[in-house]
Amino acid sequence: MEKISHWLYNELQNIGVSENWAKYLNMLILVVALTLILLLVDFIIKKIIINAFGKLISKSKTQFDDFLVRNKTPRNIAHIAPILIAYETIPHIFRDFPKLENILFKVIEVFGIVLFLWIVRSLLNTLKDFFKTLPNLKDKPIDSYIQVFMIFSWGIGILFAFSIITGMELWKFLTALGTASAIIILVFRDTILGFVASIQVSINDMVRIGDWITFEKYGADGDVIEINLSTVKVQNFDKTITTIPTYALISDSFRNWRGMTNAQGRRIKRSLILKQESIHFVTKSELEALKSISLLTPYLSSKEEDIKNYNQQNEIDKSVLINGRNLTNIGVFRKYVDLYLNNHSGINKEMMIMARQLAPTSQGLPIEIYAFSSDKRWENYEYIMADIFDHLLAAIPYFNLEGFELPSSSNFKK
Structure with missing residues (x-):
């Protein structure tokens, strides 16, 4: 390259060009020639690398190389050769312009840092895309990790770039940067908080x-x-x-x-509110009617016998219904709800099933259903829960109970 630059310079002087003009024309011609060479080298190397990756992709079973091409890693790598060529030839082209040579050296070094960061970014994006295809890592915050690495990479790259531009040694630059740490923390507050939070979340x-x-x-x-x-x-x-x-x-x-x-099921936790004035002891005629409900027949027969024996043994005066042991319509209803839930096909029998009485409110007495549906999908869960409450709301009158409902205008008209 040095021989060519001298040859051009000498030829220009031989044809009568002045010394200063010969220097400038020699530099311009070499710059144009170098630019064309760099573009040609970049194009050829890019084609070679991309074709090589294309053949590798066709033979490879993994998706990693596909992601490398998609994130332009081969293209970024192809730019390395032109930068090295430019770095080696600049001293020969600008030997008569030392100030300009120094500036261009800094520009190429900074561009080399930027290119390195581009390659790192494309590699990290490739890793991100590849990791997301792995079953064990699909639900992990891969983006956060990649962004952390990118921030560190860009931070280090920017420090080196400033060091090159200012001509200050890196350790001195870092010392000066330490004095501005408060401003840096203020500017990058959200990033720092996000970084710490990402680590804790992970x-x-x-x-x-x-x-x-x-x-x-x-x-x-x-x-x-x-x-x-x-x-x-x-x-x-x-x-x-x-x-x-x-x-x-x-x-x-x-x-x-x-x-x-x-979990094995999705929780159902909802209440039926009953009028307290509809709650009473079960009479003999009501008991006979309730025995016709197939789910309750064995329970009521057994319970009736236990209560009868208890009252007889203790010589309870049953002329007054409140004396001794008695069944209540709400107690029988709670037992019916419990039996119904245990026989429902949509309820998980291995998890808790409970029909419980909550504290009375100004609206009435809540009977809460606490169970777990075996199907956790939202639409099926809602169907199972609606099916249960459809039935229980319709079953309330069979126990001579009433559900609470705020009066409407039609109630006042009646």
Whole structure:
């Protein structure tokens, strides 16, 4: 290259060009020639590398090389050769322009750092895409880890770039940077908080991709579709997207339904409110009518015999119904609910099944059904729960009970 530059310079002077003009024309011609060579080298190497990867993809069974091409890793690698050529030839082209040579050296070194960061980014994106295809890592916050590595890479790259541009040694630059740490913390507050939160979320396994979470503060109720360094994206059940700051998962309270999803059943916890004035002891005629309910027949026969023996042994005066032991219509109804739930095909019999009485309220007496549906899918869960309460609401009158309902205008008209 040095011989060519001298030859051009000498030829220009031989044809009568002045010394200064010969220097400038020699530099311009060499710059144009170098530019064309670099473009040609870049094009050829890019074609060679891309074709090589194409053959590798056709033979390979893994998707990793596909992701390398998709994230432009081969193209970025192809740019290395032109930069090295330019770095080696600049001293020969600009030997008569030392200041310009120094500036161009810095530009190429900075561009080399940027190219290195591009290659690192494409490799990290490739790893991210590949890891997401692995079953064991599908629900992990891969985006957060990749972003952390990218932030460190860009941070180190920027430090080196500033060191090259300013001509200051790296350790001196870092010392000066330490004095501005307060400003840096203020500027990158959200990033730092997100980084710390991402680590805590990952270590404590608080949220995974695919989890159903409810976050009332942010109006989120749906599935987590993305976790990255600064935000968590939730696709709500109405198909809208809610974006939540990652550090909010640490600082605020939210509900993760993963435990329910992993459990053997989905909880049903709902109450029927009965009028207290409809509650009474069961008379003989009512008892005979209730015995015709097949689920209750064995229970009532056994219970009737136990109560009768107890009252006779203790010589209870049954001319007054309240004396001694008695059945109540609400007690029989609770037993019916319990038997009905234990015989329902949609209820998981291995988990808790309970019909319990809650504290009376101004509206009436709540009878709460506490059980678990065997099918956890939302639509099937709702169907099972509706099927149970359809039946129980219709069964209330058979026990001479009344459900509570606030009066409407038609009630007042009557």
